[in-house]
Amino acid sequence: MQGVRFDPWNPDFVAHPYDAYAELRRAAPVSYFEPTGQWLIPRYADVNALLRDRRLGRSYLHVATHEEFGRAAEPDFQEPFWRVVRAGMLDVEPPVHTRLRRLVSRAFTPRMVESLRPRVRAIAAGLVDTFVEKGGGDLIAEVAEPLPVTVIADMLGVPEADRPLLRPWSADICGMYELNPSPEAQHTAVRAADEFAGYLRELARERAARPGDDLISALARIDELTEDELVGTCVLLLNAGHEATVNVTGNGWWSLFRNPAELARLRADRSLLPTAVEELMRWDTPLQMFERWVLEDIEVHGTRIPRGTEVALLFGSANRDPEVFADPDRLDVGRADNPHISFGAGIHFCLGAPLARIELIESFGALLDRADRLELVREPEWKPGYVIRGLHSLDLAVS
């Protein structure tokens, strides 16, 4: 690790992590990062393989107790947070994961999701029309956030009046996913998880009594699903269902502004939208890192990584690996061969990927269609988060 500038708490690193990633990839396939006690994995082939390796897991609690794993039990005050998070499919492993994913995936088949496209297009058009009429503003607050929040809240059947609650709850919960979160961030995340769960528990009971044509009502009818699992699933869908999409929109437009020839190319040929969206997700992924627990000793390129430790899979680095992507630091909106890792791999592969793709294609397309001139008003700032990486705001002037 000597000389490598992996420094996820440093705003300069968060803004420009890619040179440090290149050094990490060149230096070694595995390196130990003392401040978090994790093994960093920077190369694509290893990230991809470890995501699919069943000797690792998002949790270890299906095979061992905290004590057996040499870990301190979580402090009592965090109980409401873990109760919600561990009831959703992302933080459980088979067989529970298999059951939960099967029950929920019915709502996310490519056919089901494709049927949402006209509605997604209409929402994107409405938001962009307002944005253009007033000559621009903050693209994140006015377009990037409301589009996926509206879509996922519609799907689940969250009443319109309650939707302003969703963004703050989600943002506060996400604070816990950063590396070594501060005590304040932990308390904020716990409070948000508890309030969010309480709200959804109430809503699910109402829907069980008076079902509507929405996903919460459909989930409330499933006997196999406990109330905690239902609540955990809905929190997960509402959070995962917008957080990353917001950041791909912001990061993606910022990438295009830094690569004006590629923006001009996309503007001239809208048929490039599907490859452009994939490329924007590769070039500056909103989810820079995912962790996995090592459930049985593994060896990665000769380094033994023992049971009970954690690996940090560097998605942002994997997506720039020259072994897989030709000229990886170049943004190429027409890139055809693009197996980026931004939606993950293996059993936890993003359930919402088809929906995210539709939302992104429709929102980038709506803005290109409706605004002949888009100008950056000021250079945007990154939020402090490294794991979930996005811009505070993106101020644009439009005509």
Ligand code: HEM
């Ligand atoms: C561009 C936007 C998105 C990105 C980059 C993204 C990325 C990811 C990634 C990397 C994972 C796997 C995490 C891991 O393996 O540890 C994941 C899981 C998941 N995502 Fe997404 N996601 C996006 C949008 C969405 C949307 C729109 C939804 C839902 C409507 C969604 C729902 C989920 C769910 C439910 C899981 C858990 C799947 C499981 O554990 O089996 N995501 N996502």
